[in-house]
Amino acid sequence: MQAHLYTRICARLSRLSLMAAVAMLIAIIVAVQVQVVGRYVFNDTPTWAEGLALQLVLYVTALGVAVGVRDAGHIGLESLVALLPDAWRMKLEVLIHALVALFGGMMTWSGWLWTRLKWDERDPMLGLPVGLDYLALVIAGVLIVLFSIEHIVALIRHEEVIPSWN
Structure with missing residues (x-):
């Protein structure tokens, strides 16, 4: 079965994020x-x-966090969730991904505010806008929201999100 368009887009974004993080490392x-x-x-x-x-380092960390969300590499209580009945387990997993998406949205919003606020200041070592430091939060936040939505859709469809490094 071929993956849905949204899943293919998220997988591509995740792989590109991994490649960018490796290049930055x-x-x-x-x-x-x-x-x-x-x-x-x-x-x-x-x-x-x-x-x-x-x-x-800021960008490698931000991209790593986002890819970790997609590939389920973030901290979770799998053993507790696994003990629940199927109906409760799915609801709790959807709630968890929705809360992660909410966190990603808040990260995007606050990162954007700081990016705009600090854009006119210059980093003394590089001469670049200080707002670039906070742009990493925006990028990671957007990716976290997209990847969390992918997980929610996959749960509803009873599908699995295949890690991007496979």
Whole structure:
């Protein structure tokens, strides 16, 4: 059976998020290496290296959290839910995903407010807008909402969300 369009879109977003996170992790390693070599070999640490590594950590974390929601890698009480009768279990699982979606929505909204509020300030190390720090929350929040909706739809259809790394 072919996956529904929404499921295929969410799977694609999740895979792209994973690939972006891996690329950013590699960039973090390179930035830290530049920083170490600059400090100990040339006695001159480039300021952009630390700023870039810190910026990328925010985005790697945000993308990792969102993918964790889709791939059910977040903290859960599976053993407690498994003990419930089927009718109660489905209702509780839908409620859990709805609450995660609500959290993602709040994350998106507050992240957007902070992004707009801090956009005109400049990061002294990179010269980029400080609002970029908070944009990671917006991206993660939107993805969390989308992935939570995918889980709710899958539960209603009695389907399973296949992890994006499969």
